[in-house]
Amino acid sequence: MEKKPINTKQLVKDIFRHVFIVLMVAVWLVPIVWLVVTSFSAYDGRDMTNFFPKEWSLIQYQKLFTPDTVANFPAWFMNTFKVACACCVISTLFTLMVAYATSFCDFKSRKPLMNLAVILNLFPGVLSMIAVYFILKALGLTNTHLGLVLVYSAASGLGYLIAKGFFDTVPRALCEAAKLDGASQARTFISVIIPLSKPIIVYTIISSFLVPWMDFVYAKMIMNSGISDMWTVSIGLYNMLDKSLINTYFSQFCAGGVLVSIPISILFVIMQKFYVEGITGGAVKG
């Protein structure tokens, strides 16, 4: 069957498919290309007529690293980085802990707890945001980075399902063997299960690290004092596009966008492999 000579029908199909794919890729990349080329523009505001800048320059990047009263990109970047690191540690621990408990431990309230988690997950975060804000206010944590870390990671135990799905596929015989060797549950978790779970741990670490870089809503609500040095990248860049600022900062916004996107894209590409596995893994292997 394989050795058949290529017929013209097949050839036409192939050509059509490739043309289609290339067209789609081109359409999909237009905004990204625009982002990159505008960041190298010498003109500050929005250029209405030219897709490619008339005059190329690195000045936007230079401006980005010389903070002024509106924009302090280096500080925003560092703030986000700090929050992301803290968040990453807490979220990863919480997620793995809950996943291990629900997957390996046998206790009476396991099912009820999991059902409760399903119901809680139905309430979208935006809805309880008001109350979260007031709780942080009561604790004196609004306009602090600690507040942001708590908001991003405190309830992260609810996102345990993907990790649990992974743990569910780990052979139970391993745990039995460890138990026979006299290992405690805690030891089994740390020395047997964790080393086996590298893919899901990498996925959890990266995805929780990305949360503060991607989030916009919570940051905007909690860091509302207007002190721009405290902001994270997302609110800072959003602010650059304010009606009164857009004509002086649009190209800088693009430069900032490019700089943020580079590390995130790299992490994202590493993560996406596990993302697919996590979403579909359990069902496929079943």
Place this chain on the structure above:
Amino acid sequence: MKAATTSSEHITLERDLTSSGRFFTDLGTAITKGDLFVKLSILWWGAGYARRKQFFKAIAMTLLEAAVIWFTVAFAVQYVPKIGTLGTVQAEQVFNMETMKTEWNDYDDSFQILLFSVLSFVVWFAAVLVVLKNLVNVYQLQRREELGLHINTFKEDVSTYLNEKFHVTLLSLPVLGVVMFNVIPLFILILVAFTNYDQQHMPPTALFTWTGLTNFINLFGGGGLTLTFGYSFARVLVWTLVWAVFATFTTYFGGILLSLFLNNKRTKFAKLWRALFIVTIAVPQFVSLLLVRNFFADNGIFNGMLTSAATALGIIAEGTTLNFPWLTAPGWAHVMIIIINIWIGVPYQMLIATGVLTNLPVDQIESSRIDGASTSQTFRYITMPYVLFVTGPALVTDFVKNINNFNVIYLLTQDVYTTTNQALANSQATEVDLLVTWLFRLTQDYYNYKMASVIGIAVFIICAVFTLVAFNFMLSGDKEGVYN
């Protein structure tokens, strides 16, 4: 019988001891058959442990009890008694004769009363659970002593938290986090829906109070001045559902189609194409969406390029400009938002579909080909049912996610789209709002917490009903038991 139990007797005894499995049965036995110290444990939590010489545990429970009592006396009593009225003393500035200064009076803060009362109830609920569980535990100790079984030392008790009770160690902190940042906020959200908490009733300067079902009546078409709220709710709800359906299905089928094209064996450079699509979603949404919004702005580059092209082709006269309201007029904006969402969403779905397609049941496809099925038949009767089966549950969660897709709508339309519909404007909604973005604007810009809470509850009910219906469908695909 006492110290002379053999090991086999030991095991039978241990088995007798294992609880009936029903918490309340155990509790009943503990209360009826427990000795004085077990019963005393209701009042002094450490009593039962002290009697069995578990002194560390006794001290720990006593300290915990002291903490709860201190919390109640020093903190909760200030707020909980006022929960019925949510405060009566309005904030005022009064002249203090002693210090000769104008000072704030000792006013009530309705929101603090609400927040801290909820917190107190949660703490007390937990305390009651601790007391009941404690009763069962100390009765078990009593039984062990009666049967002459070994009673754990403190060190042994601690080590159970790394063994049989390891789940307690693992779950306590994450659960605490969820309670603080998820459960308590939800209770408050629900309670605020029954109050008049809005811009005219903003603590600390003003009080708010319970108003029963007024807000719900207003939202679901109650008469009077708030007539527009019912109208806006219906408009926004319809668009939310239309959006969720389109957003879910366009990206879902777009993703499958794209991954089919890319997965085709005869496609060259498939990896490169895939990587290029992934780049578009790797850029954070607040960057890409804000950029796209400027790309399609009224005086933005897309209109600019269209103008140049049209001028060059002689369709429009020199000097005139095209100003299509891509994101600023109803209709236009609705379509554009869905199209832009395809741009955002298809690569995601492509990733998932690729993962699913690489796991296709190859043998089935082989055999169907041998049976003489055409490519399209194989696709229709084997590939598609399989993909639907595997990704069906994800489709349900996607739909719920899209109902709450805050980012796309907010970043594309906030500060850009202004409504000309007076009725919508009166209730601070726009034609392109989803329920969640409307809710967000109500709280952030208009401090209308009462209506935002009602909308929040409505969103939850919609999502919950939808998920429950879909859940029955998903139940058949539940594979958890296979592994456990």
